[in-house]
Amino acid sequence: MRRALAAIAFFGASAIALAFLVLPLAALLTHRSPATLVSALSNPVVGDALLVSLKTSAVAQALVLLFGTPTAYMLATRRFRGRTLLLTLVELPIVLPPAVAGIGLIVAFGRLGLAGGALSALGIDVSFNQAAVVAAVMFVSGPLYVRFAVAAFGAVDGQLVAASRTLGAGPLRTFFRVVVPLAGGGLAAGAALALARGLGEFGATIMFAGSLQGVTQTLPLAIYAEFDNNLDVALSIAALFVIITGAILLSLKLTSVWHSSRSDSRYRAASFASS
Amino acid sequence: MTAELTRSQLLRGGVRGGATLLVAGSALGAYAVSAQAAPPSGAVGPLAAADLANTRLLIGVELLLIDFYTNAIASRHLRADAEADARLALINEAEHYDYLSFVLTSAGLVALTSADVDFTYPAGAYYTADSVTALAVTLETLALGAYLGAAGNLTNPVLAGAVAQIGANEAQHVSVFSQHAKQPAFHDAFPAPLTTAEASDALDGYTS
Amino acid sequence: MRSMATRARNPGARARRRAAAACALAGALALFGVASPTLAGANVTGITVYAASSLTDVFPAIDPGPAYSFAGSNALAAQIQLGAPADVFASANTSIPAALYAKGLVEQPVDFTRNTLVIVVPKSNPASISSIYDLTKPGVTIDIAGSGVPVGSYTLQILANMNLTKAVLANVVSEETDVRDVLAKVALGQVDAGFVYSTDAQTVPGQVTVIKVPAWAQPKVTYAMAVVTHSPNQAAAQSFVNEVLSKAGQAKLLSYGFLPLVKPAEKIATRPPAKHRPGKHKTTDGG
Numbered sequence: 001m002r003r004a005l006a007a008i009a010f011f012g013a014s015a016i017a018l019a020f021l022v023l024p025l026a027a028l029l030t031h032r033s034p035a036t037l038v039s040a041l042s043n044p045v046v047g048d049a050l051l052v053s054l055k056t057s058a059v060a061q062a063l064v065l066l067f068g069t070p071t072a073y074m075l076a077t078r079r080f081r082g083r084t085l086l087l088t089l090v091e092l093p094i095v096l097p098p099a100v101a102g103i104g105l106i107v108a109f110g111r112l113g114l115a116g117g118a119l120s121a122l123g124i125d126v127s128f129n130q131a132a133v134v135a136a137v138m139f140v141s142g143p144l145y146v147r148f149a150v151a152a153f154g155a156v157d158g159q160l161v162a163a164s165r166t167l168g169a170g171p172l173r174t175f176f177r178v179v180v181p182l183a184g185g186g187l188a189a190g191a192a193l194a195l196a197r198g199l200g201e202f203g204a205t206i207m208f209a210g211s212l213q214g215v216t217q218t219l220p221l222a223i224y225a226e227f228d229n230n231l232d233v234a235l236s237i238a239a240l241f242v243i244i245t246g247a248i249l250l251s252l253k254l255t256s257v258w259h260s261s262r263s264d265s266r267y268r269a270a271s272f273a274s275s
Numbered sequence: 276m277t278a279e280l281t282r283s284q285l286l287r288g289g290v291r292g293g294a295t296l297l298v299a300g301s302a303l304g305a306y307a308v309s310a311q312a313a314p315p316s317g318a319v320g321p322l323a324a325a326d327l328a329n330t331r332l333l334i335g336v337e338l339l340l341i342d343f344y345t346n347a348i349a350s351r352h353l354r355a356d357a358e359a360d361a362r363l364a365l366i367n368e369a370e371h372y373d374y375l376s377f378v379l380t381s382a383g384l385v386a387l388t389s390a391d392v393d394f395t396y397p398a399g400a401y402y403t404a405d406s407v408t409a410l411a412v413t414l415e416t417l418a419l420g421a422y423l424g425a426a427g428n429l430t431n432p433v434l435a436g437a438v439a440q441i442g443a444n445e446a447q448h449v450s451v452f453s454q455h456a457k458q459p460a461f462h463d464a465f466p467a468p469l470t471t472a473e474a475s476d477a478l479d480g481y482t483s
Numbered sequence: 484m485r486s487m488a489t490r491a492r493n494p495g496a497r498a499r500r501r502a503a504a505a506c507a508l509a510g511a512l513a514l515f516g517v518a519s520p521t522l523a524g525a526n527v528t529g530i531t532v533y534a535a536s537s538l539t540d541v542f543p544a545i546d547p548g549p550a551y552s553f554a555g556s557n558a559l560a561a562q563i564q565l566g567a568p569a570d571v572f573a574s575a576n577t578s579i580p581a582a583l584y585a586k587g588l589v590e591q592p593v594d595f596t597r598n599t600l601v602i603v604v605p606k607s608n609p610a611s612i613s614s615i616y617d618l619t620k621p622g623v624t625i626d627i628a629g630s631g632v633p634v635g636s637y638t639l640q641i642l643a644n645m646n647l648t649k650a651v652l653a654n655v656v657s658e659e660t661d662v663r664d665v666l667a668k669v670a671l672g673q674v675d676a677g678f679v680y681s682t683d684a685q686t687v688p689g690q691v692t693v694i695k696v697p698a699w700a701q702p703k704v705t706y707a708m709a710v711v712t713h714s715p716n717q718a719a720a721q722s723f724v725n726e727v728l729s730k731a732g733q734a735k736l737l738s739y740g741f742l743p744l745v746k747p748a749e750k751i752a753t754r755p756p757a758k759h760r761p762g763k764h765k766t767t768d769g770g
Contacts, residue, residue, distance in 0.1 A: 106673060110673050111673060128656035128674070209657075210656055210658075216656075327646070328645050328647075335697070335698060387699055390746055391698075394749075401753045472616040
């Protein structure tokens, strides 16, 4: 009897939780007929926002991977004074409210900001253009990737790295041929989450880069602007979002499953679990 | 009708004397013609956006002049001859305003009225007869410059012609009030036109 | 003799009569106070007022009682259409309330104040803007509100009136959803100029410089408010509306820089003010 009650409570709670999470997503896709959603997508606002989002997210993602990977490797493998503090600082933007990130970017890189003068002296314009959007996206998504990458690199068995070195491989060859494949699952998970987070960034973007259709108005900004003017367009962009980010996450899960089914390396499993 | 409305606004604004009788007998539904001369008759035709913007600016100038002359007459400082000229000038300005306002309303737009704008004047502008006549010269010179500049910028020939006529009238006002202010009646062989920006900035000096 | 006896027989009568009179007086005062909640200082509580952002400072000064929600008027109207629990809706234009009235969501709107638009530039004025025509210079960065927001629509009207639309919009770098966001970006120095209401510019005195928008290009800016139809507090909502329309409410609006609904008759000083006499501090105005 008690076991039955426990089972009911267990499944009941799960059902409520799942319903709470799934209902908004389902409602987004079903509130208006698919025909209405598709026709609203033809609004130029949507096309412009999609283009801006894809462009800026792609550049931001590339830069995050380029600069984040060595940073994460260094933080994961080296032991030095202040390592914990540095790790905390790098992870801080993950928990900062986006509005705080926005203000921070303004007073750091804005025209009258800390580094603003230096940037304009160098001819770099990070103000109300796509560079500003990229900066905002990188600030919020980069730390997410670094955090996962640190965990992934940390899970790599140091003995395998040492073995590779003793067998004559240089540090770079070891890194690319041994470390990265071993940490691959965790790196991919971090990259996917960073991409999804960056696509959805709103507060920092609207404060630092502003919102102008076709220039800096990303998909979330377009939803916000259209909500007051044309609810159908806002709904269709939101539905589009659900589909895009759902696809990103789903493809990540499926490739991880495919990877781990190809070989039963416990390192891959460990790095997947850590994501 | 717009023509009628502006006249009643003038009456409420305190224009005294029989001068108003001259303008009272206006034709309904069309632009009113005074006893003296008439602007180019006939429709102005389609107007470019730049021409409409210029017309709005000139309406602002006319509202300033109408407001000024109303105050000048009400201040009771002007000598008899100067006051008579001020009343005639006020009639002229009212007709200028009516025509420009008619141009806008024919294009389906709404023209600014005196109820929409608050004018401010330099301190002491209406304290003495001399200060009032000096201000008359300043404002009429401003108007003349605005109309000369507009005449050069307008693309619609009918409107440009009317604006040139108005400018000629404003030049007459400049001359008359210069004499009242004990200044030479005329001097510049080529009175200076004002660009739209200059005229607008000058007009800004008289709005709060 | 008789009166003394009467008094002796009814010692408390006079006191009772006085107490009754006092009670009646107090009751009358209380009734008077309850019946006219628009008396100065009276607070209307228990209602929610959705108002345009430019009213953020003046509405709580008129009445701190209600719960306020300030945002762009079109954002608030969208929320009301989705059933938000507003009792009063105050918009920075007349068309949004009229549209809601046509849909039966609010009662008949009523105009309650007017405003004008100005250009604000950062105190340091990095682009050396001195008039609206300077906004057409290449390289100037301008911030405006979106076209659905009243102040954004008014801005576009000004530009159309002056035939500067293309030239100025080419320099616009961002469109905000709220006039106070435009003001904040200018105050922070992020942009060279922005279009806001003259009342907004007064809220950050030392941080921005005001550049006039020519009077001949100003649109008619009239604010309107209405009681929300599905509000459960109709009487309280109506008394708030009356409060804003009352003499005290209108005076408060004027003190914050809003314009009266009807332009007052012009007063021109035709004589210099009387000179001070030593010891006296009164001045008389000539006009």
